[in-house]
Every structure is written in C-alpha cells, then in structure tokens.
Amino acid sequence: MSGRLAIIGLGPGDDRYLTREAEEELSSAEALYGYGPYLDRVPPREGQARFSSGNRVEGARAAAALAHAAQGARVAIVSGGDPGVFAMAAAVCGEIEAGPEAWRALDIAVVPGITAMLAVAARAGAPLGHDFCAISLSENLKPWEAIVRRLDAAASGGFVIALYNPISQARPWQLGEAFARLGRHLAPSTPVVFGRAVGRVGEALTITTLDCAGEEKADMATLIIVGSPETRIIARDGRAPLVYTPREAAEVPA
Amino acid sequence: MSGRLAIIGLGPGDDRYLTREAEEELSSAEALYGYGPYLDRVPPREGQARFSSGNRVEGARAAAALAHAAQGARVAIVSGGDPGVFAMAAAVCGEIEAGPEAWRALDIAVVPGITAMLAVAARAGAPLGHDFCAISLSENLKPWEAIVRRLDAAASGGFVIALYNPISQARPWQLGEAFARLGRHLAPSTPVVFGRAVGRVGEALTITTLDCAGEEKADMATLIIVGSPETRIIARDGRAPLVYTPREAAEVPA
Numbered sequence: 001m002s003g004r005l006a007i008i009g010l011g012p013g014d015d016r017y018l019t020r021e022a023e024e025e026l027s028s029a030e031a032l033y034g035y036g037p038y039l040d041r042v043p044p045r046e047g048q049a050r051f052s053s054g055n056r057v058e059g060a061r062a063a064a065a066l067a068h069a070a071q072g073a074r075v076a077i078v079s080g081g082d083p084g085v086f087a088m089a090a091a092v093c094g095e096i097e098a099g100p101e102a103w104r105a106l107d108i109a110v111v112p113g114i115t116a117m118l119a120v121a122a123r124a125g126a127p128l129g130h131d132f133c134a135i136s137l138s139e140n141l142k143p144w145e146a147i148v149r150r151l152d153a154a155a156s157g158g159f160v161i162a163l164y165n166p167i168s169q170a171r172p173w174q175l176g177e178a179f180a181r182l183g184r185h186l187a188p189s190t191p192v193v194f195g196r197a198v199g200r201v202g203e204a205l206t207i208t209t210l211d212c213a214g215e216e217k218a219d220m221a222t223l224i225i226v227g228s229p230e231t232r233i234i235a236r237d238g239r240a241p242l243v244y245t246p247r248e249a250a251e252v253p254a
Numbered sequence: 255m256s257g258r259l260a261i262i263g264l265g266p267g268d269d270r271y272l273t274r275e276a277e278e279e280l281s282s283a284e285a286l287y288g289y290g291p292y293l294d295r296v297p298p299r300e301g302q303a304r305f306s307s308g309n310r311v312e313g314a315r316a317a318a319a320l321a322h323a324a325q326g327a328r329v330a331i332v333s334g335g336d337p338g339v340f341a342m343a344a345a346v347c348g349e350i351e352a353g354p355e356a357w358r359a360l361d362i363a364v365v366p367g368i369t370a371m372l373a374v375a376a377r378a379g380a381p382l383g384h385d386f387c388a389i390s391l392s393e394n395l396k397p398w399e400a401i402v403r404r405l406d407a408a409a410s411g412g413f414v415i416a417l418y419n420p421i422s423q424a425r426p427w428q429l430g431e432a433f434a435r436l437g438r439h440l441a442p443s444t445p446v447v448f449g450r451a452v453g454r455v456g457e458a459l460t461i462t463t464l465d466c467a468g469e470e471k472a473d474m475a476t477l478i479i480v481g482s483p484e485t486r487i488i489a490r491d492g493r494a495p496l497v498y499t500p501r502e503a504a505e506v507p508a
Contacts, residue, residue, distance in 0.1 A: 017274075017275065017366070018273060019271050085382055087383075092380070093379050093383070094498070097498075104491065110375075110376035112372040112375070114368065118336050118338060121364075122336075122364035122366040125347050126343035129339075129340070131389045132388055133385065133386065134385060136385060149412070157404045158400065158403070159404065232347075235358075238359070242347050244348070
C-alpha cells in the first residue's frame with residue numbers, strides 16, 4: 001500500500017490561474033494541507049479533510065503530509081503560485097531526504113502553477129522577454145551577503161530581475177538597499193514594475209523607473225521586476241504603458 | 255470600436271497545463287493566430303478563423319494579428335509555454351512600438367501559462383527551489399559572447415540555471431560549450447536535468463551530473479536545468495530520484 005503526495009500550485013490569485021491538472025489533483029485528494037489563506041481558495045469538498053497551518057512552519061507541514069501519505073492515503077499540499085519557486089516542493093524534498101526510508105517509496109507529484117513573476121509580467125506586457133532571473137530577498141534562509149552577490153551578478157550580466165519576498169516587518173531596509181545596489185549597474189531610467197496581489201482583491205500595478213523605485217511602493221504581497229538595459233516602456237494614450245524586453249539583445253552588456 | 259488582442263500561453267504540453275483564463279480567452283476569440291503545432295493543440299470551434307504560420311516569423315505573425323484586431327475584432331495569438339518567456343508577447347510589444355498609432359489603442363491582454371522550466375522542475379522534484387535564472391542559448395537574437403557572460407554571471411553567482419533553446423541543427427556546438435563553461439564554476443557532481451517534451455508524446459526525463467552532461471542528451475524539444483552548488487539528488491529505490499535545491503543557502507558562494 002503506497003500513498004501519494006501531490007504538491008499543487010494554485011497560481012498567485014483567484015481560480016483563473018488554476019490548471020486542469022491542479023483541479024483534478026484537488027478533486028481526488030483525501031486530505032489537503034496548507035497555509036490557511038491558500039486552503040481558503042479551494043472550495044470545500046465532502047469527505048476531504050483539511051489541515052491548516054502557519055506560513056513559517058513549512059517543514060512541519062511537509063512532514064505531517066508525508067506521514068499522512070505514508071499511511072496509504074492520497075494527500076495534497078496546496079501552495080500559492082508554483083510550488084517549486086520559493087515554496088513547498090523544496091520543503092517536501094528536504095523532509096524526504098531527512099525522514100524515514102518509507103517516505104522515499106511514496107508517489108510524489110509536483111503540479112506546476114503560474115508563479116507570481118509570470119502573472120505580473122503578463123499584466124505589464126513582456127518584461128521577461130529575454131534572459132531573466134528570480135531572487136528572493138528574504139534573509140530568513142540565506143545571508144544578506146549572498147543576496148548582494150546575486151544582485152551584482154544578475155545586473156552586471158544583463159538579466160531582467162524578479163524580486164520575490166521583497167519586504168516584511170522584520171525586513172524593512174533590504175529592498176531599499178537592493179535598489180541602491182542595482183543602481184550601481186543600471187541606468188536611473190531602467191523600468192521597474194511593482195505588481196501587488198495580482199489576480200486578487202487589492203491588485204495594483206505600478207510602472208516606474210529605478211530612480212523612482214522605493215521600498216514604500218512594496219509590501220509582502222508585491223512582486224517586483226527590474227528591467228535590464230534592453231527593457232523598454234511603450235507609452236499609450238488612455239491605457240497603461242507596456243513594458244517589454246526585446247528578444248534581440250542589441251549588444252554585449254558593458 | 256476598439257479591438258482586442260490576447261496572447262495566450264498554452265503551457266508546454268497537452269491541455270493538463272491549460273488555465274481557466276486561457277480556456278476562456280480561447281473560447282471568446284474570433285480568430286486565432288499561431289505557429290502550426292501550437293494551433294493544433296486547440297480544438298476547432300465553429301466560426302473561429304485560424305491563421306497558421308512558421309516558427310521564424312514571429313514579427314510578421316504579431317503584425318498580422320494586430321492589424322486584424324485593429325479592425326475591431328477579438329483576436330488571439332496562441333503560444334507554447336508562457337507567452338512572456340522567449341515567446342510571442344515581446345514580439346507583439348515590438349510591433350506595437352514600431353507600428354501605427356492605432357495599435358497602441360488596442361486592448362492587449364497577456365495570458366500567462368506554465369513555462370517549460372516549471373513543468374520540467376515539477377517532474378524532477380524542486381530544482382528551482384532557490385534563486386534561479388533562465389537563459390536562451392539561441393544565437394539568432396544575441397551574440398554568443400553575451401550568452402557566455404551570462405553563463406559566467408549565473409554560475410558564479412550561485413543561481414540554478416534553466417537553459418531554453420539549447421540546441422538546433424543550425425546551432426550544434428553551443429550546448430557543449432555552455433556545459434564546458436559552466437564546468438569552470440561548478441563541481442562535476444552538480445545535478446543536471448534534461449526534460450524533453452514534458453507533457454507531450456515522447457516525454458523523457460534524464461537526471462545526471464555536469465561531468466556526464468553532453469549535447470547528445472538534448473534536442474530542440476529539451477529544457478535543461480543545471481543545479482547550483484546547493485542542489486541535491488535524493489536516490490529512491492524503484493522510483494526516479496528527486497532533484498531539489500534547499501531554500502536555505504548554506505553559505506555565500508565562493
């Protein structure tokens with residue numbers, strides 16, 4: 001009797017981003033685990049148990065779901081965005097590696113979802129149209145020096161940069177430092193997109209430039225995209241501007 | 255009378271990756287434009303016109319769809335994966351910037367999709383679990399020197415690296431060069447995932463290490479993920495190994 005654990009991406013907002021595969025996995029699970037606000041997005045289903053937990057106990061949640069699946073059940077963990085991007089899939093793998101041998105025998109299925117940078121990019125135009133990277137600004141799990149190194153590498157290498165987890169009450173100054181650091185490599189006119197709560201209540205998109213980008217424009221629900229030297233803004237009368245990065249690179253970045 | 259152009263991501267494979275938003279946009283379009291194999295994934299619909307074109311005429315396809323929408327029609331361009339990642343959304347923006355003023359008045363909607371690296375990562379475990387980047391190896395649109403700079407920046411910065419467009423008949427040697435370049439920064443034991451045609455007929459996943467990674471393992475339908483120094487492989491009896499990158503960075507990369 002081998003159980004199954006699916007780690008399901010719900011996308012960043014309401015059910016518009018849900019894939020068919022995610023819907024099928026949600027409907028066939030006997031038990032759902034997740035951070036409360038993500039579980040709340042899934043309509044209740046007769047006979048399906050639910051186990052809600054906080055957003056700082058990923059390891060414990062993963063272990064509980066694995067232990068449940070190891071009893072032979074079909075279990076699912078729900079995750080916002082894509083479960084493989086700064087989310088639950090890595091936490092589950094970490095628990096499997098450290099846990100009992102029986103957990104390695106489970107059927108593990110990661111169900112991809114629309115991650116926040118894709119949803120924000122879509123709203124803005126095509127800022128990720130060329131080489132890009134994703135960096136989490138959270139210091140909880142890595143030293144600030146590592147983040148600075150990556151900001152330097154990404155900006156000097158000509159990547160468009162998506163910033164996840166840009167700010168929180170416990171980390172109020174990091175985003176301002178990150179913008180200042182990026183300003184060493186990038187022109188003040190570099191386009192910057194702030195996408196807040198895309199696909200949810202309170203959605204807001206702000207398109208600005210690096211010299212005007214400050215931490216006051218972001219909160220915990222914001223995903224930020226900083227352009228490369230190639231990224232452009234197209235003004236439109238009566239419509240929001242479009243931000244895009246051409247697929248052609250004009251030249252080797254300096 | 256203002257037309258509408260939606261650029262719709264179908265995901266990398268069959269309709270399991272289709273989002274609800276994409277399904278709704280597909281059903282409400284009066285005309286579909288796209289590369290033939292992507293159009294073939296969309297079931298025919300009474301009264302919906304179809305315009306198929308080749309995979310090297312993105313600009314012309316975008317311009318034709320924009321001109322059609324400017325007549326007041328609801329038009330859609332279908333794209334594999336996510337339209338904002340090395341795909342049609344940037345081509346549409348480029349044509350809008352260069353085209354007639356009327357095109358800036360159109361209602362432009364980019365509908366995100368599951369991009370190939372998310373689908374391949376999900377199959378393998380969670381290799382994108384920490385900071386990562388996406389690089390296209392296609393030289394059609396940028397010089398090889400720019401690609402090499404970005405490979406150096408990404409590997410030395412400690413990013414996991416997703417390689418799009420790794421190889422083609424016209425570009426047979428670039429992938430081997432890329433692996434050799436990455437080998438200057440990364441250990442021979444660095445995990446590498448080759449994901450071919452994920453979600454489609456002919457799907458194959460190969461998990462190996464950088465010292466065994468060669469261009470013969472890839473074709474035009476392959477997406478490659480090269481791990482960071484933190485990326486790990488979990489062996490499992492009777493099951494494929496899991497590849498993941500922990501959310502905790504152990505230390506500043508050297």
